[in-house]
Amino acid sequence: MTDAISIASGPELEPKPRPRLPLWRLLAAGLVVMLALGLGGAIYGLSTIRDIAAGLPLTPDIATLPVSTAVVDRDGQLLRPFTTAGGRWRLPVTVSEVDRHFIDMLVAYEDQHFREHAGIEWSSMLRAAGQFLGAGGHVVSGGSTLTMQVARLIEAEPTRNIWGKLRQMVHADALEHRLSKDDILTLYLTLAPYGGNIEGIRAASLAYFGKEPTRLTTAEAALLVALPQSPEARRPDRDPQAAEAGRNLVLDRMVAQGVIAQEEADAARREPVPTARKDFPMLAAHMAQEAVTAQPGVRRIALTVDRRLQSALERLGAGRAATLGPKVSLAIVVADQASGNILASVGSAGLFAEQSDGYVDMTSAVRSPGSTLKPLIYGLAFELGLAHPESLIEDRPTAFGGYVPVNFDGFSRGTVTIRQALADSLNIPAIVVLDAVGTARLVSRLTRANAHPKLPEGTAPGLAIGLGGVGVTLRDLVSIYAAIARGGSPVMLNDGVTPANHEPAGSAPVLDPAAAWYVSDILADVPPPLNGSPGRIAYKTGTSYGYRDAWAIGYDGKTVIGVWVGRPDGEPVPGISGITAAAPVLFESFDRLGAPAVPLRPAPAGVLFASNTQLPGPLKRFRHPDDNMTTRDAAPEIAFPADGVDVDLGLASGSDLPLVVKVRNGAPPFTFFANGAPFGRSAFARQNSWTPDGPGYVTLSVVDAEGRSDDVTVFLD
Structure with a gap:
């Protein structure tokens, strides 16, 4: 039996013209049935019918009938329904x-005869009355029409007695003259009980x-x-x-x-x-829940996601996360660059995955972005005219006051191009460039991209934000990369969660078109993971400090996709990295789009195609705008090997491995010495190699262009 239905007080629907029985015939027929069932006299019956007619509820408004909220995709396909306030599944139809x-x-x-009668099938009613009398006062059949059943469902009253049957008849007559046949049928299709x-x-x-x-x-x-x-x-x-x-x-x-x-x-x-x-659909579960919370009481909420893609990516995410451990979760966001519409949003590896806190929506969780902000850092250098992708830059130990960045693998590459520095995600060049373009400018451009960077309260942005020392969400990163993919023009992500349209994106560009193109051109050359094809998308990976977050964000000419992998509780996942954990999911997500990759934007006006030797003098090598930057003011220091350590070169077994000496700070060129004898001089490089004659102690020294020096003593074996 259905629960009670709230009756709308809105305007009644326009009736369809159909022959109506005069009230006296309805009353007479009711009396015939009552008398046939042995239930009383005419005067009492007439009074009862009048009372029933006067006490009928208003005809329900189908448009406001209480039903389950249905969250649907952009094409109207069901993503996730929610029960009514009474805990019932009653979906609009x-x-x-x-x-x-x-x-x-x-x-x-x-x-x-549903299409012909006016709510009551008199032959059926008389048959039911005859069966009642023949059965000695027991109800054999009710003779109810679909209209009478709808009346019963609306009122949620008992039907196996004469008074309930008479009320149904009067109510059915009212419904037939206020609603069309399809409206009555719609009410039945919505309210009929199917168990539980x-x-x-x-x-x-x-x-x-x-x-x-x-x-x-x-x-x-x-x-x-x-x-x-x-x-x-x-x-x-x-x-x-x-x-x-x-x-x-x-x-x-x-x-x-x-x-x-x-x-x-x-x-x-x-x-x-x-x-x-079977379980009811539960696609885009986190977003659907957010939408219902934002729009309480709404019968149908349309999100921007694509049901097919959402379903495919949820299966992909759950499968990939399972291979990384029971406490690892995964999130994916897919957005259309032109409109900003989110086409898929996978908030976790599974809503009910207890060990990985599946109820937490990791698309909106604030995390460390690792190296994923580097493209924007270099893009700012391109825009400011400080660098070109083929400009040379030093990847060498460098100190910025008390902050000393190191590369992910702990090694330095010496002189590299900006292209190589970004493609290989080298940390030291990125911080050198960030120091030149300014942290305030970077944060400002993040905001222009409609991201919402989070810094500790009361603190100013420092150079560490270039390597993940700032809080962002996966949606933030998708928004940032969408702007780069669009030639620097920002876009506001939209998901349909809120009832009103989102505010339009600001007009201030995130990057100028040439700078954005340079970044895309570099990211398109980044080697793909083992399951990816080269050149299909431009992408960047990132890994936060302590192996807590693995990222991969990529785009073609139409779509941008972001992937996060990690533990929602912030605990480390040893060995996890963007290239091994997130990048394969990114490339598989593009495969799930079901369409060929769209080419990246063509080069805009102002792009300079040149090798390093063809660049103008100021662009051949990256120069910090401040010629007196702290790393040049400080005296040179031997960064490796450290003073007093033992260095195992395998000399005792006859090895002839060279000893690499690395220098930070100071002004090049540098001259290197071993026990007072020079063994090398470098114009720009901050390292040099020396092959010892055999094991034992050695004093290593370095002298920079201004005569400043440093030395260490180590034992070689």
Whole structure:
């Protein structure tokens, strides 16, 4: 039995013209039935009917009938439904959304003259009265039309007594003259009970068959016709045999009435009856929940996501996370560059994954971005005219006051191009460039890209933000990379969660078009992971300090995708990295788009195609705008080897491995000495190699261009 239905107080629907019985005929017919059932006199009956007519509830407004909130994708396909306030699954549906074969079977089984009568089938009522008298006062059949059943469902009142039946008759008459036949049928399709907390054809079809009722087999349609007659006794998840018997009864009736052929009924009988309820769809679960919270009471909420892509990426994310451990989660965001619409949002490896805190939406969690901000740092240098992708820069130990960045692998490459520094994600050059362009400018451009960087309260941005010392979300990074992909033009991400349209993106560019193109050109050359094809997308990976977050963000000419892998509780995942954990998921996500990659934007005006030797003098080598930067003011220091250490070169076994001496600070060129004898001089490089004669102590020294020096003593073996 359905729970009570709240009746809307809005305007009644325009009635369809149909012959209406005069009130005296309705009253007379009611009295005939009452008398036939031995329930009293005419005067009392007339008074009762008048009271019923006066006390009828307002006709429900189908548009405001309480139903489950249905969150749908951009094409109207169901992503996730929510129960009503009473805990029932009652999904909105229209006649056009239900298989026509089911409608024909329902009408043939329940109410053959539904389209002709005015709410009451008098021959059926008289038959029911005769059966009542013949059975010695026991109700054999009710004679209810579909309209009378709708009246019962609206009022949620008992029906197996004469007073309830009379009220249904009066109410059915009112419904027939206020609603169209399709409106009445819509109410039945929405409210009919199907066992437990399942109400309506749409919820029933999803619960028992896992699909929408637009396409039903003959067996499925017959079962859904039979269930509302005895919704608890025939529940297939509790008594499949009773459900099968009820279904077959409907099939027999359909054959007898010529609705279906005997062969079709025989084939339907062989189709198994479901024995358990299926889970309702729960795609984009985090976003759907956020939407329902933001728009309480709304019947239908349309998100921007694509159901097919969302489903594919949720399966991908769950499978990939499972290979990394039970406490590892994963998040994916896919956005259209032109509109900013989010096409897929995977918040975790599984909403109910307890060990990995699947309820936490990691697309909006604030985390350390690792190296993923480097493209914007270099883009600012290109925009300011400080560098070109082929400009040379030093990757060597460098100190900035008390901050001494090191590369991820602990090694320095010496002189490299900006292109190589970004493609290889070298830390030291990135911080040198960030020091030149300014941390305040970087934070400002992040904001222009509609990101929301988080810094500790009361602190100013320092150079560490270039290597992940700032909090951002996966959506922030997708927004930043979308701007780069668009030639520096910002876009506001939109998901349909909030009822009002989002504010338009600001007009100030994140980068100028030439600078954005340089960045994209470099990122397109980054070697892909083992499962990827080179040159398909431009992408960047990142790994936060302590192996807590692994990132991969990439784009082609149309779509941008961001991937995060890690533990929601912030604990390290030893060995995790952007290239090994996140990048494979990124490339597989692009494969799931189901369309060929769209080429990146062509080069805009102002792009300079040149090798290093062809560049203008000021661009051949990256120069800090401040000629007196702290690293040149400080005296040179031997960064490796450290003073007093033992260095194992395998000399005792006859090895001739050289000793690499590395220098930080000071002004090049540098001259290197071993026990007072010079062994090398470098114009720009901050390291040199020396091959010792044998094991023992050695004093290493370095002198810079200004005569400043440093020395260490080490033992070689």
